[in-house]
Amino acid sequence: MALEFERPILELEARIQELERTASEQGLDFSEEIELLKAKLDRLQREIFGNLTAWQRVQLARAPGRPTTLDVIEALFEEFAELRGDRAFADDAAIVGGVARFHGEEVVVVGHQKGRNTRENIARNFGMPHPEGYRKAMRLMDLADKTGRPFIAFVDTPGAYPGVSAEERGQAWVIARSIQRMSRLKVPAVVVILGEGGSGGALAIGVGNRVLIMENAWYSVISPESCAAILWRDAKEAERAAEALKLTARDLLRLGVVDRVVPGPKGGAHRNPEAACRELDRALVETLEDLKGLSPEAIWEDRYRRFRRLGVFEEV
Amino acid sequence: MALDRLFRRRRTRGQAREVPELWVRCAACEAQVYRKDLEQALWVCPECGYHHRISAERWVALLADEGSFEPTTGRVRPADPLGFVDTEPYPERLRRYQEKTGRPDAIHGGRATVGGVPTVLLVMDYAFAGGSMGSVVGEEITRGAELAAEENRALVIVAASGGARMQEGALSLMQMAKTTMALDRLFAKRLPYVSILTDPTTGGVTASFATLADVIFAEPGALVGFAGPRVIKQTIRQDLPEGFQRAEFLQKHGLIDAVVDRRQLKEQLVQTLSLLYPGEGHGA
Ligand SMILES: [Zn+2]
Numbered sequence: 235m236a237l238e239f240e241r242p243i244l245e246l247e248a249r250i251q252e253l254e255r256t257a258s259e260q261g262l263d264f265s266e267e268i269e270l271l272k273a274k275l276d277r278l279q280r281e282i283f284g285n286l287t288a289w290q291r292v293q294l295a296r297a298p299g300r301p302t303t304l305d306v307i308e309a310l311f312e313e314f315a316e317l318r319g320d321r322a323f324a325d326d327a328a329i330v331g332g333v334a335r336f337h338g339e340e341v342v343v344v345g346h347q348k349g350r351n352t353r354e355n356i357a358r359n360f361g362m363p364h365p366e367g368y369r370k371a372m373r374l375m376d377l378a379d380k381t382g383r384p385f386i387a388f389v390d391t392p393g394a395y396p397g398v399s400a401e402e403r404g405q406a407w408v409i410a411r412s413i414q415r416m417s418r419l420k421v422p423a424v425v426v427i428l429g430e431g432g433s434g435g436a437l438a439i440g441v442g443n444r445v446l447i448m449e450n451a452w453y454s455v456i457s458p459e460s461c462a463a464i465l466w467r468d469a470k471e472a473e474r475a476a477e478a479l480k481l482t483a484r485d486l487l488r489l490g491v492v493d494r495v496v497p498g499p500k501g502g503a504h505r506n507p508e509a510a511c512r513e514l515d516r517a518l519v520e521t522l523e524d525l526k527g528l529s530p531e532a533i534w535e536d537r538y539r540r541f542r543r544l545g546v547f548e549e550v
Numbered sequence: 551m552a553l554d555r556l557f558r559r560r561r562t563r564g565q566a567r568e569v570p571e572l573w574v575r576c577a578a579c580e581a582q583v584y585r586k587d588l589e590q591a592l593w594v595c596p597e598c599g600y601h602h603r604i605s606a607e608r609w610v611a612l613l614a615d616e617g618s619f620e621p622t623t624g625r626v627r628p629a630d631p632l633g634f635v636d637t638e639p640y641p642e643r644l645r646r647y648q649e650k651t652g653r654p655d656a657i658h659g660g661r662a663t664v665g666g667v668p669t670v671l672l673v674m675d676y677a678f679a680g681g682s683m684g685s686v687v688g689e690e691i692t693r694g695a696e697l698a699a700e701e702n703r704a705l706v707i708v709a710a711s712g713g714a715r716m717q718e719g720a721l722s723l724m725q726m727a728k729t730t731m732a733l734d735r736l737f738a739k740r741l742p743y744v745s746i747l748t749d750p751t752t753g754g755v756t757a758s759f760a761t762l763a764d765v766i767f768a769e770p771g772a773l774v775g776f777a778g779p780r781v782i783k784q785t786i787r788q789d790l791p792e793g794f795q796r797a798e799f800l801q802k803h804g805l806i807d808a809v810v811d812r813r814q815l816k817e818q819l820v821q822t823l824s825l826l827y828p829g830e831g832h833g834a
Contacts, residue, residue, distance in 0.1 A: 396777030396785050401795060404805045406756035406776035410730060414762060417731045433714075434726060434757040434776070441727050455714045455723040455754070460781070465636040465716065479719045480632045489631065491720045538731055542692070544724040545685035546631035550624070550654075 237293050239282060243501065246275045279500055286450070288476040291483075292458055294450040295429045299504035301511055303330055303345030303388040303428065309511040310518065311336050311343070317377075319370060323403070326367030327358045328391070329439075331374045336386070337519060342378035344371045344439055345388030345428070362395040363435060365408040371439050372415045379420055384522055387416075387439040390428040392457060394435030412438040417537060420530035424521050426514065427451045427483075427492065443537045444521050445491070447483045448510065449498035453491065454481035490544060494521070576600055592812045601769045601812055603749065606658035606673040609708050613816055614662035614671055621660035622697065623672070628655050628686045634717040643717070647678045655686035656711075659694060661703070665820030667827045669706050670698040674755070676710040676748075683755050684715035688725025691759055692732040695743075699735035704823050705743040709760040712778075713753020726758035733762055742826035744819060747774045747797070747806065765822050766806040767815065768797035774806075 257264040313335040319325040331344035349355030378385040425442030431453030458476035483495040503510035578600035593602040634640040659672035714722040745763030749772035775795040
């Protein structure tokens, strides 16, 4: 399932492949044509991916094949023991977490988990947690503090689940508590916006000393579709809303909402997840290194100061 | 009723503008209520108990001890960090709300005493952009909590909000973390924080400081939740249960301490604060 704006690239790639196959099958030399097409492909890729609109990036952030939390854990961590349940009501499959080893160091890790196909997505509620998911996250924050291990959170959710059961069990209350619990961590907390950073449901595990964002991920107070439905009274204006909300990695860096953009591979992370994971690995190592040696108090103070200064206003 | 019609007609002729109507129609049961009676009942309908929305100034008058209020908000004005334009530019939208409410943004508050307890009292103003939280509301809540901690005051916040302000994008979202973290300054001093949820309080305000209070009261019938009912209905494609997300529902589900009638609110607030505020009796 290709995104519309990638179609010209995929078509050209298919033509090159076909030409290469024909050449080898029939023993013909098409190398000149192939070189030309490859140069054209390179230009086309640069043209399309060098001028991505905010809305195109939102689509890339949602593209199937983009590395999910479990993909990243598998690619980057030497060991991972998943821990389940909120010890109160249920285990929420929309949030995963556990203890892991990252470059030899034990860490506690948590993240939203989307499905990699429809069946998985239904089981994981499309990465939209219920209160029990955030309670599981908080339980793991307790564990990080108790064991003194760094806490790593991967954000990838359209938002917390807006349903009757979630509201009955205090969705807003538990998100607030999760923000509070995370802000109190005495260990380094690093957040990575992997794909979608949908509002409070994302922020609930987003209160890091450092917040990284993958190229072509988005992070916003509201999804472009919902914003369009409210402000333009038409969800089809999502493209304009995406532009207006300044939700791309570069915009967020400029606003101070994120601290570092992790560059992605040409063509998007969904087409080359391994390369995306390699870049993330390097960024995570460096970020954790930066936070080493700070006392628990200094870690807390660092996080407090990071969020205290966020906001733009005029002093009268 | 005849009187009501008479006044209406005069109003349309533009003569009685300065004279407030003598009769008011209840927004819930449509009963005609004598305005003075309604005011005396703190804008709670004597017929059906409906709690009409009241201005931030009225809230202060209702909760602060007489003559004790000293405003601290209003020195922070909103900007337009995203250059946001939807059907109109954000700065124009802001100007309109500022003219309508006479304040820079959706919050009003300051120092006060409540039943003699030194307090920082903050009231969100739903009339200003639906009480939405952007950088200014976030900063004022944060400063309010810091002021309370600094001067050993209790914190009381009257919430009313449609959620985070879209026009300030992710910066609005960040106010949820900022305000939440500011509340921790009260812990070191053992200062109490009471939240009063009014109709409606949803989204980013509910999912941050408004539900992190030591004691949470809600007004009867107030709609409080994370997602708005319309969004939920769209998601589940079913009708919502009767009374869903209303204050009484919240109490039943263990999410708030009490549904409190506005006419008893001050009394209950004073009792709560006096029991929680660090006093000479013990603790201090
Ligand atoms: Zn009534």
